[in-house]
Amino acid sequence: MREQPPYLHIADVLRQRIADQEWRPGDRLPSRAQLAQECGVGDAVVRRAQETLIAQGVLEGRAGSGTYVAEPRERLRMVRSQYREQTDGSLFRADMAALGKSGTWESRSEAMVPAPPNIAARLDVPEGDYCVRTSYEYLADGKPVLVSTSWEPYSITSGTLAVLPEGGPYAGMGVVRRMAEIGITVSRAVERPEPGNANAEEAVLLGVQRGALVTRIQRTYYSSEGRPVETADIVVPAVSCEIVYEVPIGA
Known part of the structure; x- marks a missing residue:
């Protein structure tokens, strides 16, 4: 078995000291040099351990001030289920309303954007x-x-009132209802989740540290004829959201 990298061992040590309440939420950690001396490692090992815990939401760095134990954040439960598609209106708004929160969104659409290779493959278009x-x-x-x-x-929505997801009479209805309005039945969705780290742009938009843990969901909707009608890349920060898949079981 491969030996655990030193920075991960130090990350575990720091996490345990927090769990033992040696440091509480809001407390400032000792300096990196002091921690390195206590743990018998170099400053670089402590720095990387702290960066790992910051990405996980355990610690937070404050410019010019130091590293602190992060305040616990409420994690929203994001349920992925076939029943979500039966909601009359915005799925996201309904999900947030169930949690007692107001769900809103901001969007920006661009028409006639050439499909890059990976998106073309997912949509089965040239x-x-x-x-x-x-x-x-x-x-x-x-x-x-x-x-x-x-x-x-x-090619699917061109010349219809549904060409822009957030414009026209069907704005904000979601893929399934918008497609139904132009005679296309969406019969299934395929989602592929995988762990990742927030890049610089995602970190700014999500209000997390660059490199913070995220779940990336690659979702594609298919019509009843089997044609992909939409594909999306969804990025969810692990520190503030948990994703739950609800699988129906029946005869």
């Missing part, structure tokens, strides 16, 4: 085919909880 790309930032009580980038083949 590379460079025009798509409608929409960037979203979703907020709960005004605080960011997830970001998403959606792609739809322009």
Whole structure:
């Protein structure tokens, strides 16, 4: 078995000291040099251990002040279920309302954006085919909880009132209802979650540290004919949200 890297061992030591309430939320940790001396390692090892715990939401760094134990954050429960698609109206707004919060979002759409190779493959269209790309930032009580980038083949909605997800009479209805309005039945969605780290842009939008742990969900909606009609990359910060999949079981 491979030996645990020193920085992960130190991260575990710091995490345990916090669990033992040697330091409480809001407390400032000793200097990096002091911790390095106490633990018998170099400053660089302590720095990397602290960066790991900051990414996990255990610690927070304050410019010019030091490193502190992070205040506990309420984690929102994001349920992924087939029943979500039966909601009349915005799925996100309904999810947040169930948690007693106000769900809103900001968006920006661009029409006729050439599909890059990975998106073309997911939508089963030729590379460079025009798509409608929409960037979203979703907020709960005004605080960011997830970001998403959606792609739809322009050939599907071109010339209809549903061409822009957040414009026209079907604005904000969501993919399933918008497609239904133009005669397309969305019959299934495929989601692929995987862990990752927030890049610089995502960190700014989500209000987390760069490199913070996130869950990336690659979602694609399919019509009843099996054609992909939308694909999206959803980024959810682990420190503030937990994702739960609800799987129906029946005969």
